Amino acid sequence: MAGALLLICSAACDSVAVSMFSTVVDSALGAGDLTALWTPATWWAGVAVLSGVFVFGGEYLTARSGERFLLRLRTRVFGHLQRFSPDFVERRRHGDLLARLTDDLDTVERFVSSGLVHVVTSLFSVIFFTCYALYLSWELALAAFVIAPLFAVITRQFARRINDRSREQRALNGELTAILGEDLANAAVVQAYNRQQSEERRLYAAGVRLLKTNVAISRLSALYSPVVHLAETVCVLGVIALGTWEVAAGRLTLGGVLAFAAILSFVYGPLQQLGQLRVMVSAATTGSERIVELLDELPSPADLPGARPLGRAEGQLRLRSVTFRYPGARRPALDQVTTEIRPGELVAITGASGAGKSTVTKLLLRFLDPDRGAVELDGVDLRALTLESLRRNVALVQQRTLLFHGTVRDNIAYGAVTTGHREVVHAAMAADAHQFIIALPNGYDTIIGEHGHGLSGGQCQRIAIARAMVANAPVLVLDEPTASLDDTTVERLLVPLRRLASGRTTLLITHDLRLTAIANRVLVMADGHVAERLPAASSPPQPIHADRGASPGGVRWSGAGDPRAGFPMSP
Ligand SMILES: Nc1ncnc2c1ncn2[C@@H]1O[C@H](COP(=O)(O)OP(=O)(O)OP(=O)(O)O)[C@@H](O)[C@H]1O
Ligand SMILES: [Mg+2]
Known part of the structure; x- marks a missing residue:
């Protein structure tokens, strides 16, 4: 919110700068009077510095709050996922779940943080500059803003196409991550059966499908800018023609026309951004659909209403x-x-x-x-x-x-939330694991891989027994x-x-x-x-x-x- 406010302030500064530009042209450049330059020039430089500070603060605060939002959202979705039974998680492809928790969340974050902030700031920029343009010359302003409905039509066409492609892109991205995840987890089987090349082909085929979709999206995005630019140019030329006529009729100064041209560049930018936002919304919509799909799934075994906590059970x-x-x-x-x-x-x-x-x-x-x-x-x-x-x-x-990637100690202590070193060693001794653990390079601090890499099957099992001991x-x-x-x-x-x-x-x-x-x-x-x-x-x-x-x-x-x-x- 503070970020958006700062960015709005910077837009206000920019409109002051444009008015200084008009003054400089008319009073200093037009009249060839150097002394008339200093006051507007000082103001101009002052607001430029101020605008820079506002942009810096605005962008920084926006990015920070965006990242925080992403962190909260990811934690929330992950928390929801944690409540599903292991059967549910195992039924789904892990890679696809991972993609939802990373890339899909990213698209939502991009939209919510920078996207929404840019909507607000762009809207304010458009309002500031439109008011100023109307003040300078309402005829020119009307001619300049003929472009707005044109923007809307062009953007709608593009957004619809990009939306379809984004949906494909999200699903393919999930598939690619899933293949990568499977291959890494099953590295031993892949190598033992000499399937490296077929796995590469599988990954390549999925990559090609993703590439085609990404290229299609880039093509649409790349086409969007020139089409919009062309529409802008037509309007600018129209405005200049009209401006020349107004100057000739003595209704407008040269400084006024030039300031108007400058305003157009400030207005069209935010207008374009508003258009691009629709495109961003498309990506975010497909990303959020995939997240909502997860959030909509009800965790199967959950606490029922009236469920009561159990102390230490007898064990019947x-x-x-x-x-x-x-x-x-x-x-x-x-x-x-x-x-x-x-x-x-x-x-x-x-x-x-x-x-x-x-x-x-x-x-x-x-x-x-x-x-x-x-x-x-x-x-x-x-x-x-x-x-x-x-x-x-x-x-x-x-x-x-x-096992988790971490130290032997952490893996044993996983059995209970508050476990000290003594309990860990005690459990390891009872599990007949202490001897082999102290023989490891760093003893209890030795890092073991996710699947117990670096330990034998029997050693892994003894760690599991120690972990259960700790759980008591x-x-x-x-x-x-x-x-x-x-x-x-x-x-x-x-x-x-x-x-x-x-x-x-x-x-x-x-x-x-x-x-x-x-x-x-x-x-x-x-x-x-x-x-x-x-x-x-x-x-x-x-x-x-x-x-x-x-x-x-x-x-x-x-x-x-x-x-x-x-x-x-x-x-
Ligand atoms: N997640 C699942 N979805 C559908 N069917 C399942 C699932 N898990 C197990 N089954 C089926 O339920 C039946 C019982 O499976 P279970 O895993 O309990 O067998 P088990 O006695 O533990 O076998 P094993 O000795 O091979 O571990 C089997 O017919 C199995 O195919
Ligand atoms: Mg079984």
């Missing part, structure tokens, strides 16, 4: 006839699942791929809500609890440890924490996992018999049902068909004995 979990079907799926991922886990119990869930095990974990963290039935913690439906307090009570360790939640959800790790690594994880689970209600999803062995009970899932329940000590031996088990036949174990004692592996 219950699924009551839970049925859940993913949007668009033919059959439910979970069908009438009923089970109960007592506080402090360690229950393993096993079963074939696609049986619905991970879906159970998503329901426990309320990444998803059941279609029918209910999931309860301490006898309370999860939907009656605030999401924040629920997730404070449930810690998650997944198969693929998600009464309920623990482990979704295949040892999948894709070799036998020795798994063996080494058993003790820290057991430590982590001790004293917490633990749901351990695994295909690994060494892990089911540490469980109090084993549930077997198949096709969205809890198919078998094996009481730990007295269960009869049952083969578990795990289509991604380590054994060639897909049968991980068959044999007698107590699951806690460990099952013999099939060859």
Whole structure:
């Protein structure tokens, strides 16, 4: 706002400067009188300095408030995005989401900050100079402003075309960012399958489409200026012809005509800017449409009215006839699942791929809500609890440890907001991670890459265990924490996992018999049902068909004995 005011002041200064110009021409230049020059010249120089100061202040303040606006808008949109379930985010192409949070927001910012300010200042400039022009000669002024409707027609034609292209441009920009993001994330697969060239071609093809759209937009923009300029020239020539006639008739001085010509350059500039603003509005509209599209999506699991915070839970979990079907799926991922886990119990869930095990974990963290039935913690439906307090009570360790680019310490401390160094080291010791961490080049301050670059799979998992330790939640959800790790690594994880689970209600999803062995009970899932329940000590031996088990036949174990004692592996 202050920026706009300063820019308006600078427009006022410019009109004073033009009036000085007229005085200089008539009293000094026309009369050949040098002494008459000093006063208007001093005024002229004075307002020029003042105008410069106003322009500087105005542009600076406008840019600063624009950047602040962008920061607030981005934070707001990102905050909204954070409330979507991970499933929603994973369904969308990350690159496209990124483009919306960066480039699309940028177009909106450009319009709102500089765009709107320029509308206001341009309008004021046009008003100042029009008044002055009318004061000098209303006949000339009318001739000069014939151009205004012409501007409007030309601009409308251009803006419509640019609008269509901008929409294309935003979508293509999203696609390009998405391809880049995918390629960087999947670098190993791309190289292992020698697909670098096909990826380059894919990126090139998307780049060519973007190039064509950008060139089309530039062509339209480049054409806009000369067309407008031509219209201006015709008007200026008309004004000069009329001016010559007025001077001849003695109704206007030469200084008046020249001042008029100067005014035209000051008026046409802002008029052009107003026209270009329509073009800017087009880009901002398409950008904001893509942002509003995101804001319009309602975060799926949200705090329901009357949701209450939960203190530290006892840890009793219950699924009551839970049925859940993913949007668009033919059959439910979970069908009438009923089970109960007592506080402090360690229950393993096993079963074939696609049986619905991970879906159970998503329901426990309320990444998803059941279609029918209910999931309860301490006898309370999860939907009656605030999401924040629920997730404070449930810690998650997944198969693929998600790490952030940062120090080992930060990644462990991520488990709880206020975590000191002592807690981090303590958790790392319990997770059997302390030894390898202190052997890293900078110990706890070693920077690890986004996907745990620089660490082995087992080390990543131990960091994940330490992170869950730090969270110190009464309920623990482990979704295949040892999948894709070799036998020795798994063996080494058993003790820290057991430590982590001790004293917490633990749901351990695994295909690994060494892990089911540490469980109090084993549930077997198949096709969205809890198919078998094996009481730990007295269960009869049952083969578990795990289509991604380590054994060639897909049968991980068959044999007698107590699951806690460990099952013999099939060859
Ligand atoms: N986001 C999703 N959208 C649609 N269907 C899904 C989605 N996630 C899982 N499914 C489907 O739901 C079913 C259960 O999936 P879930 O991930 O729970 O299986 P799982 O038992 O964890 O398998 P795995 O052992 O392979 O991890 C599967 O048929 C799967 O194809
Ligand atoms: Mg799974």
